Amino acid sequence: MNEERELAINPIVLTSMQHNTQVVSNIRSLTASLFGVAAGTLGMESYTGFVFYLIGTLIVSGLIFSFRAEGKASEYFHRPLGDLWGGDVVSGLSSFVLTWTLFYGLVRA
Amino acid sequence: MAQPIVQTIHRDPALFWWILLPITVVMVLTGILRHYAMILLQTAPKKQTLPQIRQQRSLVRGINLRTNARVLPPASFQARKAFMVSAYQEGKFLADPEARGKPRPNPMSDPAAMEGMMGMMKGNMAMMVPQTLIMGWINAFFSGFVIMKLPFPLTPQFKSMLQSGVGTRDLDVRWVSSLSWYFLTLFGLQPVYNFILGSNNSATQSTQQMAANPGAGMMGPEQDPDKLFLSEAENLEVLEYRWVLEGVEDRLVAKFA
Numbered sequence: 569m570n571e572e573r574e575l576a577i578n579p580i581v582l583t584s585m586q587h588n589t590q591v592v593s594n595i596r597s598l599t600a601s602l603f604g605v606a607a608g609t610l611g612m613e614s615y616t617g618f619v620f621y622l623i624g625t626l627i628v629s630g631l632i633f634s635f636r637a638e639g640k641a642s643e644y645f646h647r648p649l650g651d652l653w654g655g656d657v658v659s660g661l662s663s664f665v666l667t668w669t670l671f672y673g674l675v676r677a
Numbered sequence: 678m679a680q681p682i683v684q685t686i687h688r689d690p691a692l693f694w695w696i697l698l699p700i701t702v703v704m705v706l707t708g709i710l711r712h713y714a715m716i717l718l719q720t721a722p723k724k725q726t727l728p729q730i731r732q733q734r735s736l737v738r739g740i741n742l743r744t745n746a747r748v749l750p751p752a753s754f755q756a757r758k759a760f761m762v763s764a765y766q767e768g769k770f771l772a773d774p775e776a777r778g779k780p781r782p783n784p785m786s787d788p789a790a791m792e793g794m795m796g797m798m799k800g801n802m803a804m805m806v807p808q809t810l811i812m813g814w815i816n817a818f819f820s821g822f823v824i825m826k827l828p829f830p831l832t833p834q835f836k837s838m839l840q841s842g843v844g845t846r847d848l849d850v851r852w853v854s855s856l857s858w859y860f861l862t863l864f865g866l867q868p869v870y871n872f873i874l875g876s877n878n879s880a881t882q883s884t885q886q887m888a889a890n891p892g893a894g895m896m897g898p899e900q901d902p903d904k905l906f907l908s909e910a911e912n913l914e915v916l917e918y919r920w921v922l923e924g925v926e927d928r929l930v931a932k933f934a
Contacts (some may be wrong), residue, residue, distance in 0.1 A: 662864040669858075
């Protein structure tokens with residue numbers, strides 16, 4: 569009830585929220601593909617590749633946090649933890665695997 | 678223990694040009710084609726008569742009143758609520774007041790309902806047909822080639838799926854045939870479509886069908902508008918109303934304190 573009252577006083581604009589999520593999702597899918605290219609070219613295999621992806625997304629999250637959100641994540645995201653730090657990590661994984669496999673196949677195997 | 682021997686296969690570079698690249702290009706183009714096919718297949722919403730539009734919109738009006746109630750001062754909200762509730766209960770907005778209380782006709786016999794189902798069918802068909810066609814095409818032309826090595830190991834259960842058409846028992850599961858590249862592109866191309874076609878494209882999932890017409894979804898032909906009105910009246914009655922400006926002086930003072 570208290571949170572509802574808080575939301576009524578400081579409402580969240582749905583359009584802006586969608587726009588922010590869209591920006592994060594675009595950055596994520598682009599960087600995931602590029603990480604895939606890097607991992608494939610470096611010839612990473614199995615766990616190394618996935619760990620590389622996780623570290624990469626963490627760095628990208630940090631960059632979004634400091635440059636796009638200017639260090640004030642709670643002003644841009646309703647739930648900063650889920651929307652900024654963890655947003656679209658899983659959906660980026662499929663495109664990461666795609667480019668990883670492609671470049672691994674082209675360069676190494 | 679010695680290291681397990683790593684299987685290596687020397688593959689013709691032509692495999693890349695004649696299998697990997699064509700499949701990728703075809704998958705991207707199919708996604709684009711599907712996007713435009715969905716746009717073409719979308720039927721324009723049917724023209725409705727004035728009372729029907731009024732019936733739909735007045736329900737939406739009640740919902741809007743309910744969601745935005747907090748910005749109205751108490752007197753205005755009470756007046757609007759009283760008006761909407763009494764109008765709903767009397768059935769003032771009904772498109773066809775005589776049909777009140779009668780059982781609804783069978784939705785299968787209603788042409789409007791059939792049209793909605795046809796739209797959904799079309800969306801599903803636009804997904805299914807290209808997928809089956811491309812899988813058939815890949816199976817017919819490219820089966821039996823080992824084209825690439827996955828960078829991560831898999832359990833042997835995947836062998837029958839990923840190495841379909843390759844009849845070697847002892848080959849490592851990481852060597853996969855063309856069909857698995859098809860699956861990888863099927864799941865991984867969404868960002869590519871996002872960049873080519875813009876977001877909320879219909880290349881893979883058809884989720885935006887829902888957002889086509891607000892109110893139309895809530896008032897499908899199979900639902901009784903009178904029942905919807907009565908339940909909306911009830912929702913308005915039980916709404917816990919709080920004005921957003923209530924206690925604003927204290928908040929303002931607290932902000933500048």
